[in-house]
Amino acid sequence: MDVEKKINKLRQELQQHNYNYYVLDKPEISDYDFDMKLKELQELEEKHPEFYDENSPTQRVGGAVTKSFATVVHDYRMYSLSNSYSKEELEDWEKRVKKLVDGKVEYVCELKYDGASISLTYEKGELVRAVTRGDGFQGDDVTNNVRTIRSVPLKLKGDYPDKFHIRGEIVLPYEGFAKMNAERVEAGEEPYANPRNTASGSLKLQDSAEVAKRPLDCLLYNIIGENININSQFESLQKAREWGFKVPDESELKTSTSAVMDYVNYWDVHRHDLPYETDGVVVKINAFSQQDELGYTAKSPRWAMAYKFKAEQETTILNKISYQVGRTGAITPVANLEPVQLAGTVVKRASLHNADQIEKLDVREGDSVFVEKGGEIIPKIVGVDFTKRDPNSKPTQYAQKCPECGTELVRNEGEAQHYCPNTNGCPPQIIGRIQHYISRKAMDIEGLGGETVALFVNNGLIGNYADLYELKKEQILPLERMAEKSADNLIKGIEKSKEIPFERVLFALGIRYVGETVAKKLARHYKSIDALEAASEEELVSVDEIGERIAWSVADFFANEENRKIVERLKKYGVQMEISAEKLAKQTNKLDGQTFVISGTFELSRNELKKLIEDNGGKVSSSISSKTDYLVAGGSMGPSKLAKAEKLGTTMLDEKGFLKMIK
Structure with missing residues (x-):
């Protein structure tokens, strides 16, 4: 047998044995x-490097070193x-789903494993390629690190x-986690806190x-791509198993939420x-x-x-209530706790949300409190053990002044949170706004x-995000942890940010209540910062889905001279303070003020159709109502949507008719 064949x-034998052992658990x-x-x-590959394969079983032992992980x-x-946390919430979701889709609805139940999300x-x-969430x-x-996972x-x-x-x-199985910790303790090192964080940290080892x-x-649990020829989630799990992936066997197909609850x-x-x-x-x-019909928020x-x-839930002592200042000036009260073990981590702090919550729970320093870690990452206090309260304790007086700059706090009518109004002089607000400006999104x-x-x-180098563009390398170098290469990369990164499109710049400005989605809507409507700045509150409210609070x-942001x-x-x-000419060329107002519902299957993907509607000024809705102007109807469209459209007199278009409409 020649070397390449051998x-x-x-490789084939080892791949099969690896699969038998680590996926099937049948060596x-x-x-x-x-x-x-x-x-x-290994010996054959070393002697014959011409047959190198990055996906050979020998590559699982690792050896590649990654200094920085590419984005x-x-x-x-x-x-x-x-x-959701209750049967009622699940049933409400079921009702919403059945309003939007036709035909029999089936549910796939899968266990939610607590680890580090990955996309292969x-x-x-x-x-x-393997990329973290x-x-x-x-x-x-x-990728180099994930190749080593058997x-x-x-x-x-x-x-x-x-x-x-x-x-x-x-994920990191309990048994393996316990063994790793036993070895660390024996070596005189601190044990790891929990399997999830250890699994996540492992992916970023150099x-x-x-x-x-x-x-x-x-x-693994979710296949995504074009032309994958799979029709359902349950079928996709079976296919993934056949292709060699480790897919948990606990998944089950159900026909009702009561069966889901079982x-x-x-x-x-x-x-x-x-x-x-x-x-x-x-x-x-x-x-x-049906997933395509339902889409995404x-x-x-x-x-x-x-x-x-x-x-x-655990009980511990609330030692002190302190106050944090966010980038918008919002004040968040924080409970500083006697450390307690909760859901695999040591908890020392918990959120108290706002003054109303403190008053509602009647939380006081020195209380024995119930701490819970549910869906939130940050634990929260859910109650007080009044049987253990000191009879001399006094009710909590909420902070009156900003803990950072001493400014008198304000609370707007109808709002739960207090704010520090010293926007341009309060250090955490200044730092927070710039941190938001530079963030990934x-x-x-x-x-x-x-x-x-x-x-x-x-160090007084910057006081707002515009100052970033005046930074010089020689100003940065003397600072702690600033090497020549880091300073160069930073200046290059700031320069490259000038290419970021207008809608993301608008989000980056950190205007209160203007998240990613609102920033896109405003950018699409006004097309430039000058037009947005000139808009009155009344004009802003007339923009689709822009309410009084956002307006x-x-x-208010543009009324501030410093912001301008x-x-x-x-x-x-x-x-970039306006939509680029290239983007503008693809956008029109042909569908301005018109609402579309997309239903069925098409030659174009649903996302492409949605983008075409939005690029031409239209709005996409998930369900048919009296406000719907057009139903774009594709193959396999459910009969109830069709009946509702006919009853309401909604104009129907097929794919060709819609494309002709926007040409």
Whole structure:
């Protein structure tokens, strides 16, 4: 047998044995025999480097060192899930779903594993990229580290598509976690806090050989891509298993939310028998055609819901209430607690939200309080053990002055939070606004992080985000932790931010209540900062989905002379303050003021159709109502949508008719 054939035969054998052991949990050879075959393959590959393959089983031992992880934009956004905590919330979701889709609705129940989210990309059956979730729009390329995880197939088998992405969770089983901690304690090192954080931290280790030593596992649950020829979520799980992925067997298909609740109740008890951490159940609409119909909100899919198991609760002492100042001046009261172990982490602080919440719970310093960690990352106080209260304790007096700058706090009518009005003189507000400006979803300035912003402000180098564009390398170099290369990258990153499109610049300005979605709407409507600045409150309210609160906030921002000066400076430095000519060329007002519903299957993707409607000034709605102007009807459209459109006299268009309309 020639060398190349021998190498390929060994690779195939080892891949199969690896799959049997780590995915099926049914080894067919001993560890010793596996190691001998691996050693033989390593020796052959070393002697014959011309047959190198980055997806060879020998690459699982690691060795590649990554100094900095490249940022990769996801081809398909990684959304977060909406949470529910009761049967009623689940039933409400079911009602909303059935209003929007036709036909029988089935639900896939999957356990929600608590690990680090990952997106794997395969081309021609081989792993080409592994990217962390990041902010959902872009993440870090951790391919070298993920190659070392034995349950991640490097090469697939069967009838896989030419290119697709598969999402899942990288987890650390309890047994492996306990073993790692035992070794650390023996070596005199601090044990790790919990499996989830350890799994997440492992993905960012620079040396992949160190990652290879950790018993990480990868559980997969979501296939995404064009032309994958799969019709449902349950079918996709079966296909993924056939191609070689480790897909948990606990998933089940249900036909009602009462059956879903039976599944939830069973696993709420039996989850402790599983080898991994779980914190709930994910319920998904099974049919992909119905998922397409339902679409997404700005943050999460309408076709999925995470049902969270009841939160863990502990009792501890509230030592002190302190106050934090956010970038908008909002004051958040924080409970400083006697440290307590909760859901695998040591909790020292918890949110108290606002003055009303403190009054409602009657929380006081020195109280014994109940702390809970549910769907939120930050724990919260949910009650007080009044039986343990000191009879001499006095009710909490909410802060009257800003803890950072001493300014008298204000509370607007109808709002729960207090604010520090010293916008341009309060240090946390100054730092927070600049940190928001440079963040990933905003200007995404590479080489500049939150700590560095604070360092610049505290050293008097910058006082607002416009000052960033006047920074010189020689000003930065003398600062702590600032090497030549870091300073160069930072200046380049600031310069490159001038290419960021207008809608993201508008979001970056940090106008209160103007999030990503609102910024896009305003940018599309006004097309330039000058037009937006000139708009009155009345004109702003007339823009679709812009309410009085947003209109007041935008007008208030531009009424401030300091803000107008900063915007003028940003314009002068070359920051994009209007929609580019290229983008404008693709946009029209042909569909201005008209509402569309898209239903069925089309040659174009639903996202492409939605973009065409929005680029031409129209609005896309998910359900038909008296306000709907057009129903764009495709194949496999449900009969109830059709009946409703006919009853309301909604104009119907097929795909060709719609495209003709916007030509």
